[in-house]
Amino acid sequence: MFTVSNLSPSQSSMSEIYAPVQDFPRIPDNLTVPQFLLDVDHPARPNPPSVGVPWLIDDTSGRTFGKEELRARTHALANSLWTKYNIRDGDVVLIFSRNHCDYPVAIWAVHRIGGVISGANPDFTVDELTYQLEATKATFMFVYSDTQAIGTAVAAARRVNIPPSRIVLFGPASELSPESATIDALAREGLISKDTFVERRLAPGEGKTKLAFLSFSSGTTGKPKAVAIPHFALIANVIQLAVHNKINEAYTTWEDRRFRPGDICIGVLPFYHIYGLVINLHFILFASMSIVVIPRFNFVGMLNSIAKHRITHLMLVPPQVVLLCKHPAMATADIGSVRFIMVGAAPLTYEVTEQLIRIFPDAHIGQAYGMTETCTATTMWPIEHKRGAFGSGGQLMPGIVARVEKQDGTLAGFDEPGHLVIKTPSVALGYADNEAATKETFVDRWVRTGDEVRIDSNKEVWVLDRLKEIMKVRGFQVAPAELEGCLLDHPDVSDACVVGIPDDFSGEVPMAFVVPAPESAKRMEADKKAAAQIKASIVQHVADNKVKYKHLAGGVEFIDIIPKNPSGKLLRRVLRDKARHLQKSRAMAKL
Template sequence: MEIHAQEPSPYIPDNVTVPQFMFDTLHNARPSRKNETPWLVQDETGKSFGGAQLRERTHGLANGLKTKYNIGEDDVVILFSRNHVDYPVAIWAVHTLGGVISGANPDFTENELLYQLQETKASVIITRPESLPVALKAAHAAGLSSGRIILFDEKGISGEVRQNHETVGSVLEFGLRNKTAYRERILAPGEGRTKLAFLSFSSGTTGRPKAVAIPHFSLIANVIQLAVHNKVNEAYCDWEDRRFRTGDVAIAVLPFYHIYGLVINLHFILFSGMSLVVIPKFNFVEMLNSIVRHRISHLLLVPPQVVLLCKHAAVQNYDIRKYVRMIMCGAAPLSHELNQQLFEMFPTAHIGQAYGMTETCTATTMFPISVKRGTSGSSGILLPGTVARVVKPDGSLAGYDEAGELVIKTPSVALGYSNNAQATKETFVDGWVRTGDEVKIGRDGEVVVLDRLKEIMKVKGFQVAPAELEGCLLDHPDVSNACVVGVPDDYSGEVPLAFVVLTMDAARRAEKHGNANSIRRSIIQHVADNKIHYKHLAGGVEFVSAIPTSPSGKLLRRVLRDQAKELRKRVVKSKL
């Protein structure tokens, strides 16, 4: 059985770039922005930026990037940075030139950034001063000149650093002072569906992170789908009760390099005529201060942030209930208990969940506009124009309330994985996307995520591929074999735990000298030295004599996942 969204696909322009869509495109789903409503607000200073100012900055940076770095058609620029008010300006400037943006986590190690540089063949890195040392090492290893590293403007950049590196501000000002040297990229009818805009990294269903090829049309489609679903430009109820209103203020604590932050928290919020307060780095108490200081009404969060909202003692010191009127949680399922706590804390706010993937250029479901409270445990209903199948293990289609893998067809689907035909073939099938998530869909259209069929873990909302960590573990001299699984965690959702088979020499040393714990600490530190923080082995290391495999040699990860759950139960009991 195929389940269709309650609303058909809206009109989606296929001949405009993302910046043209944001600055110039009129649409029935787009409200008229109040003149006094800024687009972006710098959290620390309160400095605001309107649409005309952002358009000018986009032009200036595009002109500077073209003149100084010759950025043009299909050139890739990596944004290796935390959120910054010029982050979207950099996106739109590169798109104006026909280039491609690839966001990178600013906490990456040198090897992780190097991998992204090599996969995307990026020609420029834009980063913040704090990330410059890692950027320099990765660029050197990739053969990229240090002169092609640009810094976002911040206080305290030393004179020596400024001598060696341009800033976004200096490139932008140069572009504004000088004659226009570029021709804005104009798309032919239909070209938006194939013209590449982003290479956003996702672990897909297995293996190392893959570059998801996202065209301009996909981001534009998802923004419009969300706007239509939420009736952003419709007087469907009293003004006071509408979910998204022009002039409302949202907070950007989600990173813009993550697809949730990029599409929903940034572009959809701006399209909806709202202001966005840009937060460089999430700090919970500082977020509470920001809510009060800027009268923030809309929180777009992930489960760990919701945990803090419900349980952190500092919440009692802030009267945030009079400001917050909408909370949406995505990136990973939210427990029934946390949902109930949110409902009690904010009795009049719109609260619910959404579900999506990088491969679908974000949301495919969201809690209905007909209710203020999303059904606990549900990820909402299908967005306009979306079609779902629930496929049972035997390949047949499930009916209502039957479990199976969610397979999605949506206007916002990505093109596939860049330079990875095999992975594309496995996930993108005849216009459908295999999500790797087990769900059931009720007669009311509510989608409930039951389990993850794919091997990917979700740690603090970030994807973590076991195979990537296993490869890292095998580089440790004491490790003969390894299998990584996710174990439940109240704060992070789940965390990685490694089952490790020691080499014969290490096993003898552990038995002879009783130094198993020392070896365990060394293995944990090895991963910490080579991987970003959310990939660290927070679940620990368990030594085993062998890793169970199928006759074909495939790791029987589910067997070890069940074993890990039993270990966790014993640990909890021992603490009690």
């Protein structure tokens, strides 16, 4: 159904930087994700795992789900999907949902049959969801049971000819989609029905090519693209994380070990995002820990969850960390159980890092670096250190090979800046049905990250700048080209360029430089109020058509011409510098 470029092994003889630890257990290449997690043992996994430790804990009700219950529920749902909906090997199922205890069950049930999962942001607009449905060729949806999600899903499904009966709901049934069954009902039915489905078994080596996920990323440029992730990639990254963190080794005292069976991790990162999917969900379960599943992030609610469930491990993104440092509710928060904080998706500032350490003086605190294209983490702070070095994305993880390419094409040495290019066993296959974009990012199984870094002699990676165009807003990727396309649909816009500007809470936010349409320019000349009205209309246009984190929080600036090179490419860096200068000028004016 999907095509990706055939990536052959690298033939280059260029020097490379290897991770400090290279010896790690074999990565099984004949297992699906649920077979690896639910059915087999592995040398990197804690053995024996803590008896009686729940895998999932529902934040609201406190209900717990153990491994065997989840395994049985997965089997039952797979049975119903096969029998009632004729889902077969290779079919794509889209999950449009907030975190839910049945979210992994839905993933694993589809994988048992041989299907492919694509997770989507439940705050998407109808247009955004339609785009992902069309790009993945999905024929079936699991949808969160709230009014907004169901309404959006039904409208998008109508556009791509998915009948309402092929929408299945997390949680209770809804009058908004009366033909939709619920996962709970299907699981109960599947448990008492005769087994009819045929579980997908992989031949040796097939795990490296058998699709598991179509997870969306904007790559280094352009609109969001479906990253084709095979089963082997997720399994490989889980094992890399396990070995790097020595989760099955008594390398220090029990009290000071980073991950311990029976610890409790917060599950507030969205499972549709690669960070939440691989590290917060699959790795934590592999480590024999519990996950408190939280559907929607609310900071005060998160503090209550930490106290209620005695959560030990926080996996967060920078905006959430900023709240830990600045929110007034912290004055009375019961956070004494927290002993580990991992931050990913974007860098932390020095000031925030210092504040976090003061608030949690005894906790393990650090950052990791990764991409959807590498099926998440490629670096994490060294296991020998309780704290990651400020500004460091972490140490290269086991199995990782890196190059740092200078502008002249030669390879940088230690502590020299350049473009980071990564090779990892967890690499994706490429972008589905997008050969041009695949060739731009995936070169002979190396991934061109689009980030400027330096690597020191300890194999730690320090991210210096983003060479790629993509912005990171609250940990989410935002493609300027996508917003520019939306802006050009506005009648007052003749040309546009979107850049990211720094923001203390979100990391960065989108700002638009707009060339007004000729008639609009005349209106602004004739009426001083027109400029503000047009700006407000442009901002509202984006808000009406895009998910919240893509809104123009940085505002709109009018400009006479968008700078471009002779070939017509936007000189985005020029306007990024201009935007930051404007931002500083505004800040000075407020003093």
